[in-house]
Amino acid sequence: MPLPFSAGASTRKPGRSDWRAVLALLPYLKPYRARIAAALGCMLAAKLANLGVPMLLKLIVDRLGGAAQLTAAARAADSPLMLAAGGVGLLVVAYAVVRLSTSLFNELREWLFAKVTESVVRRMALQVFEHLHGLSLRFHLERQTGGVTRDIDRGTRGIQTVITYSVYNILPTLIEVTLVLVFLVTRYEPMFALVTFAALVIYVLFTVRLTAWRTRFRREMNELESRASSHAIDALINYETVKYFGNEVFETRRYDENLRAYRAAAIRSQQTLSYLNFGQQTIIAVGLAVILWRATQGVLAGTLSLGDLVLINTFMLQLYIPLNFLGVIYRELKQSLADMEKMFALLGQHREVADLADAPALSVAGGRIAFEHVDFSYEANRAILRDVDFVVEAGTTTAIVGHSGSGKSTIARLLFRFYDVPRTGAGRITIDGQDIRAVGQASLRAAIGIVPQDTVLFNDTLEYNIAYGRPGASRASVEAAARAAHLDAFIARLPDGYRTMVGERGLKLSGGEKQRVAIARTILKDPPILVLDEATSALDSRSERAIQGALDDVSRNRTTVVIAHRLSTVVRADQIIVLDQGRIVERGTHRDLLAAGGAYAQMWRLQQSHHDVDDEAPDPDADPDLAPSLDRRPASRAAAGE
Incomplete structure (x- = not known):
């Protein structure tokens, strides 16, 4: 599969990179076309059912409004019959069924799409991991491992966020907005649809502009967080060196400097978030007030019923509540796309050492x-x-x-x-x-087998580290390799034997013991x-x-x-x-x-x-x-x- 970004992707314009990031996900979704289609069908059914809820509520209110005009004596004598005659009871049942079906279709959509989301995230994370192992030693010597792992973690979370929010929030909201606007235009005066559409446009433009402004603060936070994390991991990995020179205070001070810079960036980000939230609420409040004022005038003039007022108000609430959340989602999407940029840049790193197309396997006759x-x-x-x-x-x-x-x-x-x-x-x-x-x-x-000068072991058991020479080797083969490396006597003295944990980078073992482990796994590899x-x-x-x-x-x-x-x-x-x-x-x-x-x-x-x-x-x-x-x-x- 072609890489979605080149090594210089991070220098591209944000908007272009965002679209490239979204398009880069499409090939990973292709194998799940049928499941995605079924999930989208459930989403459409859920929105149609959601549109029916205010309509049924309008009918119930209008029926009850007509019943309210009867005399108190008539209502007292024939209330159950009148409810049955007026169909209010059936409408209430239908209202409950439609409302429940909305939840049912939403859950079906999530049940169908869960496999798609997790599978795509898995494939992307696996591709990045594999690509990093395919890069040359030069790349790994020039990068800090802590920063790379943070980029991968944030990038995979960003992919999950983009897919989840797109399918669960953005598309459903756009469908609902379209259905509501069509309904308002066909059933009521155009002003309702015009005000609703104008408020939506202003809301979206305001959100996009301010979010684009805020994105740089998020990127700055990411950089500072990666720097702090890289420093912390580096200091902990080199724990002994820190202790040798008594530099605990020095390392703590350096880490605190990074945390202070991160805190300042986080505060700026939160302050700009408050500006954005208040502006969004102002736009929603003005739009809702204009629509309700116009609907109230219609009821007083007799052109609209009380049920129409309830219907319009419910439609607006159904639109603006998720729309308000859509603003949060958009911000999260922009932040996630910013997180994904670095991971895609990793994918775009050129493989300095690459195999030729259809390169044959090495055939060793003697090893000259x-x-x-x-x-x-x-x-x-x-x-x-x-x-x-x-x-x-x-x-x-x-x-x-x-x-x-x-x-x-x-x-x-x-x-x-x-x-x-x-x-x-x-x-x-x-x-x-x-x-x-x-x-x-x-x-x-x-x-080729190697016994290096500085043997670095995995933070796992002795058995795992020896068996790393040939993953899947039997316990008997591991023990035979340990004997050949004169390691068996040492292991026999350990309380946990082959299950002894060696610690981070094998620091629980002496230099000679680590070298014997390296020899044992080379013997097991048998090169x-x-x-x-x-x-x-x-x-x-x-x-x-x-x-x-x-x-x-x-x-x-x-x-x-x-x-x-x-x-x-x-x-x-x-x-x-x-x-x-x-x-x-x-x-x-x-x-x-x-x-x-x-x-x-x-x-x-x-x-x-x-x-x-x-x-x-x-x-x-x-x-x-x-x-x-x-x-x-x-x-x-x-x-x-x-």
């Missing part, structure tokens, strides 16, 4: 990875990778090392297609000879390609040794890319690539690079001097009897001393 003369930059004036060219043979391990900012993590992001290498003149990345830009992203990411993105850099020496053993186990017989800062973790890699300012400056095995005495050797000596190596992993040159389980090179290559 090749970066072929790749150039990449996040911004046009700042190159990150320059002519990066290397191959990771199937089943081998390649380590990528370098100083911070050298481009190591960018390689992992490109491999996952969080960003795409430009298609012209910037090289390409292939897996088993297939350009990853030409295959489906879902199949690509299904073939042919593995990326270890500085998976142990934040751990102490003891935890690192334990985690490193689990990583060695999971990476055996897989194509593995290790991004590392600690060189002690990559000494057994089949190939080590040294990056500096986005360029490959060295490559080879650990022994070869040490012998070369270049950048890698300097980094190694520097880390040794800071005791980053001595207590963590032995130098293979100093200790040839390393545990054979840690050597993942093919037997022939290991025997050859490679």
Whole structure:
């Protein structure tokens, strides 16, 4: 389904955007044509019945007015017969039936349309959610999550408001106004219809103009509310950082500044609402007074009956009461449309990384990875990778090392297609000879597992977080993955076991425990390609040794890319690539690079001097009897001393 708004929709003129927002909903209503038609039929029947209520009331009043002219004795003697003869009893019954049928048809309309409203809201919310997950990492790094979620919440509520008010209030009121005007023109003098129509026009114009003026205050409120919400969520997510620096008062003060600005905008909005309400009531009061004065003159002149006066007054009340509410509805619609603008702007965000039409799934035979003369930059004036060219043979391990900012993590992001290498003149990345830009992203990411440096867990149970590697996996598979990651002993000591809640972002667990969870869910995913993105850099020496053993186990017989800062973790890699300012400056095995005495050797000596190596992993040159389980090179290559 085409997106209803472009990324710049929020800059369009409000009126045009409003109509585009309404038209954008029509495709979502199309599957429910029959149900909508039935609901509209019930709505029309309800309005016809509602029109009959004042007519029956007029007949009852006229009949009773005629009966009132009889003598008291005659009425005392024959009252029941006269009521029967005059048909008043039947009219009262008919009045009750018609009034009840109005309610019946209204409820039938709501019963029929409820499914339509909720289904459309669900589809729209799902499309926005799916689209956000389809956007590039760049978009999510530049936006605050709290503000985005507020935009979605308000947007979906706005859709529900637009659909509900349009069908339940606006259309019924327009139909009723049309029926009443036609009736007044055909049964009474044109002045009644003229005054009624004039009051309606003035009311609508006044409401539209003032509401358009007030809309900017609503938008300002939305901006300030989103800002306050984003700040609050950000501060709570970073609770520990706030505590570390003792900045509770500072954060509270910042939040209060946002709340003060929001309060000022809310007060301005409420004040302008009072102006609008008073003006609307004035228009209604003047119109109703003119019509009743004219009807009273007709009764005194004998051209209208008392029932006619009651009929006209009831019609006016039936029109103006919902019309007064229609003013509130219109304001809500304008506010809802303003809320929807931001959500539609999210839908209009360009997908920086998009699959080609009919892109095939990635077919992994061995998992050979090749970066072929790749150039990449996040911004046009700042190159990150320059002519990066290397191959990771199937089943081998390649380590990528370098100083911070050298481009190591960018390689992992490109491999996952969080960003795409430009298609012209910037090289390409292939897996088993297939350009990853030409295959489906879902199949690509299904073939790659990652153990990141900073493992962020869902605020759910341990079992859920491990099973996230393969949703729907059996409990036995989850437990097997936990054992393989050496996590089972830790879980066994917990009172709730696998049902233990890990807290927001997994903050109830230590760094090593979170890393083991990441390893477990990668084991459960069972991908042919593995990326270890500085998976142990934040751990102490003891935890690192334990985690490193689990990583060695999971990476055996897989194509593995290790991004590392600690060189002690990559000494057994089949190939080590040294990056500096986005360029490959060295490559080879650990022994070869040490012998070369270049950048890698300097980094190694520097880390040794800071005791980053001595207590963590032995130098293979100093200790040839390393545990054979840690050597993942093919037997022939290991025997050859490679």
